[in-house]
Amino acid sequence: MKALQINASIDTENSFSKSAGKQIENLLLNKGITTTTRNLVEKSLFLGPEFLTWGPETQAQDNGNDVLLKHSSELISELKSADYLILSTPMYNFGPPASLKAWADLVARAGITFTYTEKGPVGLVENIKKAFVVCTSGGVEFGSEYDLLTPWIKTFLGFLNITNVEFLSYDKMVTNQQSNQQKLEADLKKLQDNLNID
Numbered sequence: 001m002k003a004l005q006i007n008a009s010i011d012t013e014n015s016f017s018k019s020a021g022k023q024i025e026n027l028l029l030n031k032g033i034t035t036t037t038r039n040l041v042e043k044s045l046f047l048g049p050e051f052l053t054w055g056p057e058t059q060a061q062d063n064g065n066d067v068l069l070k071h072s073s074e075l076i077s078e079l080k081s082a083d084y085l086i087l088s089t090p091m092y093n094f095g096p097p098a099s100l101k102a103w104a105d106l107v108a109r110a111g112i113t114f115t116y117t118e119k120g121p122v123g124l125v126e127n128i129k130k131a132f133v134v135c136t137s138g139g140v141e142f143g144s145e146y147d148l149l150t151p152w153i154k155t156f157l158g159f160l161n162i163t164n165v166e167f168l169s170y171d172k173m174v175t176n177q178q179s180n181q182q183k184l185e186a187d188l189k190k191l192q193d194n195l196n197i198d
């Protein structure tokens with residue numbers, strides 16, 4: 001089985017979310033799961049005209065030569081071949097980092113990761129058994145009216161059909177660094193005790 005770890009922090013040295021994601025990854029590695037890591041800060045491409053037309057037209061252009069569509073297909077293939085997802089992200093300006101939004105924009109492709117039916121949109125990413133989402137913030141409390149990060153992640157993953165999502169949230173880092181560290185240790189212990197890989 002495979003896990004995909006996605007990191008969105010721009011902090012390449014002391015990122016709390018990245019370190020927490022890494023520790024979750026280690027728990028999965030200990031269960032025999034192989035992992036792939038995607039650090040979004042290393043490469044992020046933003047939507048271009050190729051994505052103006054959704055659906056079959058966009059796919060028709062995907063002949064392997066278009067850099068943006070190629071990257072999109074690569075990100076989708078990573079996601080669709082994973083059994084577990086570890087998504088680690090800080091809050092930037094009340095929402096997701098631009099790199100995470102860019103990832104989402106490239107991963108949402110009609111006919112590949114979602115489709116529209118008479119009953120509304122249906123997600124086509126059926127392979128993820130569980131997603132672990134690590135979120136951090138400096139001052140904003142998750143769940144408050146200023147938190148546009150966690151509801152967005154839940155909605156977007158749900159849109160793709162990733163519905164078994166566990167949030168591991170560490171907010172108000174400016175004042176709660178120590179208690180968040182303790183919370184992380186407790187969360188990891190709980191995860192380790194309850195991690196059922198089938």
Ligand SMILES: Cc1cc2nc3c(=O)[nH]c(=O)nc-3n(C[C@H](O)[C@H](O)[C@H](O)COP(=O)(O)O)c2cc1C
Pocket residue numbers: 009010011014015016017018089090091092093094095136137138139140141172173
């Ligand atoms: C560019 C930038 C924007 C940020 N915007 C917010 C914000 O809107 N609200 C907030 O509570 N914290 C904000 N922060 C603080 C980070 O969310 C916080 O430092 C977090 O713990 C960083 O996580 P990391 O250690 O995984 O990188 C921002 C930090 C940066 C660098």
